[in-house]
Amino acid sequence: MHSKSTISITFTFVNPIERIKLFHQGEECIPDENNQYTYTGEIEFPSTLRFEMQGKDPRGADCRVDSEGNVVWDRYIIVSKVTVDNVLPSLNYLQRWGRIHPGASLDNFKPSNQIVFSNYMGFNGVLELEFEGSNVLEWLLRSHQYKDDNWQKNYDYE
Numbered sequence: 001m002h003s004k005s006t007i008s009i010t011f012t013f014v015n016p017i018e019r020i021k022l023f024h025q026g027e028e029c030i031p032d033e034n035n036q037y038t039y040t041g042e043i044e045f046p047s048t049l050r051f052e053m054q055g056k057d058p059r060g061a062d063c064r065v066d067s068e069g070n071v072v073w074d075r076y077i078i079v080s081k082v083t084v085d086n087v088l089p090s091l092n093y094l095q096r097w098g099r100i101h102p103g104a105s106l107d108n109f110k111p112s113n114q115i116v117f118s119n120y121m122g123f124n125g126v127l128e129l130e131f132e133g134s135n136v137l138e139w140l141l142r143s144h145q146y147k148d149d150n151w152q153k154n155y156d157y158e
Contacts, residue, residue, distance in 0.1 A: 003135045009039045010081040011051075019062070020055040020075055023106060036080070043084075045139065047131045052106045053077055056124045063122065079119035079127070084136045089143035095119050097143075099128040 011022055013035040022029040022037060029037045029051070043049070056062050062075040079098055082089060089097070101112035102123035109126060121127055133139045 004042050004044050005085045005136050007041055007043055008083045011037045012078050012080040015075040022077055023052045043131055045131055045134050049129045051127045053121045054124055077121040087136055087140055093143035101126045
């Protein structure tokens with residue numbers, strides 16, 4: 001049996017300056033004065049939600065790098081918090097959960113040839129958030145499949 005759950009997804013707009021926009025089901029998701037937008041709704045497991053980011057400069061003017069190629073300034077949207085029935089997933093899961101399809105559109109959506117697994121939307125394209133399992137408990141258990149890749153560095157001696 002599948003169950004319905006209440007979800008809340010917070011998107012943080014970083015350096016937005018009215019350029020980058022987020023859309024869901026044909027509606028613009030407008031951030032508040034703190035540059036955050038919180039989507040709330042009900043889903044039935046399993047389910048997939050899609051959001052589209054538009055407005056990123058295609059010539060790369062929205063991203064600045066230093067001489068070594070490190071990003072020093074960027075304009076992006078990040079999924080900063082998700083709850084399902086007030087349950088938080090693993091932070092490591094949140095960072096790798098979303099599937100970003102660069103260049104894709106919600107109109108006649110087709111998956112991209114390149115998929116980025118991240119909560120950091122730095123491309124124009126579609127973000128897919130998949131709620132797997134048949135209920136919030138199964139979804140939460142799946143969220144523990146991701147571990148911190150650098151957990152051991154705190155214990156290494158130089």
